[in-house]
Amino acid sequence: MRLKFDAITCGGCKGRRLLDLTCTDCGERPKAQEIQYDLQRRERLVAEFRTTRKVPDHTIKPVLSSLTGDLDELLGQVLGALSSTSRSGRTSEPLVDAFGEMDQFVAHWANLLPRPHRNRGKVIGLSLRELAEGLELFLDALCAPDIQEAKGLERQGNKKIEQAGVTLDGIAELNAAEAAFISG
Numbered sequence: 001m002r003l004k005f006d007a008i009t010c011g012g013c014k015g016r017r018l019l020d021l022t023c024t025d026c027g028e029r030p031k032a033q034e035i036q037y038d039l040q041r042r043e044r045l046v047a048e049f050r051t052t053r054k055v056p057d058h059t060i061k062p063v064l065s066s067l068t069g070d071l072d073e074l075l076g077q078v079l080g081a082l083s084s085t086s087r088s089g090r091t092s093e094p095l096v097d098a099f100g101e102m103d104q105f106v107a108h109w110a111n112l113l114p115r116p117h118r119n120r121g122k123v124i125g126l127s128l129r130e131l132a133e134g135l136e137l138f139l140d141a142l143c144a145p146d147i148q149e150a151k152g153l154e155r156q157g158n159k160k161i162e163q164a165g166v167t168l169d170g171i172a173e174l175n176a177a178e179a180a181f182i183s184g
């Protein structure tokens, strides 16, 4: 994600400081009329997204064989929507669409797989929840008041997504090995 923050020359120390924030060097307070325009745009889009976010159907059962291909595609869509929203964009539609599908996918996997894959399904469900939490942190990063906080949130989000990815890759290998075994 690329997050734009506007800076001005500080009246107190003549260094650069972010608009609408207290100067980190000299402590000068921002003036009442200062506005971070791009941050406002991002905040508006995320707020709009949160009020229109689709509620997933929790009754649909997951299908083990469709795990990785679907997930890679959905994750790509969500990351793409986050990235384009971070740079520009006037509507929350890309976020609503991409997260709508991802939320639905995560909701599927919150349901139990039938035996003999019940335990595997549980692990997948937990990993996907962790991945979803990571993506939530990216949404928070879009609304962070400054660059440090945004980067911190992005780092936390990345960590969760990576952890989930390692577990899910392991399961995908297991699935592939089993499929090979069954087909001989």
Ligand SMILES: [Zn+2]
Pocket (backbone or CB within 6 Å): 010, 011, 012, 013, 014, 015, 017, 023, 024, 025, 026, 027, 028
């Ligand atoms: Zn200053």
